[in-house]
Amino acid sequence: ANSQAVFQRMQTERQREAAEIRAQxxxxxxxxxxxxxxxxSIVVADATSKGExxxxEGDAERNKIFADAxxxxxxxxxxxxxxQAFESSLRPNDTRLVISPDSSSFFRYFANPNGSSPAPVAPAVPAAPAPAPQAAVPAR
Known part of the structure; x- marks a missing residue:
């Protein structure tokens, strides 16, 4: 029984040491x-900052090129x-655009290659209304 108690103490001590080592x-x-x-986090923040x-700088260069152009x-x-607007607005299978081609400057290059608006057309004058048909009056 004494050796059993010694063995139990040794086992408990090793379990405590193992738990302490695992905790460390x-x-x-x-x-x-x-x-x-x-x-x-530091690397990502630095990369994000550098990317921005x-x-x-790229946006500034693009704007300078646009201004020069x-x-x-x-x-x-x-x-x-x-x-560029056509390309970004008229994507295949992805766009529904409702614009009157006559009144929108969006399509001005479709109507005229130099982009100028065609000469305005005078509105059609409606014809005089036709006289209402007379009902047949029976003869007396």
Missing amino acids: GNEAAQRTRARAEREA QLRG YGRDPDFFAFYRSM
């Missing part, structure tokens, strides 16, 4: 994960922007 390992793993998540900076040939620039 879990704590170290948690610290490592926290450090990795913090470093990942580059996007801003507009200054050189405003008519071509208007045509080019219309073509």
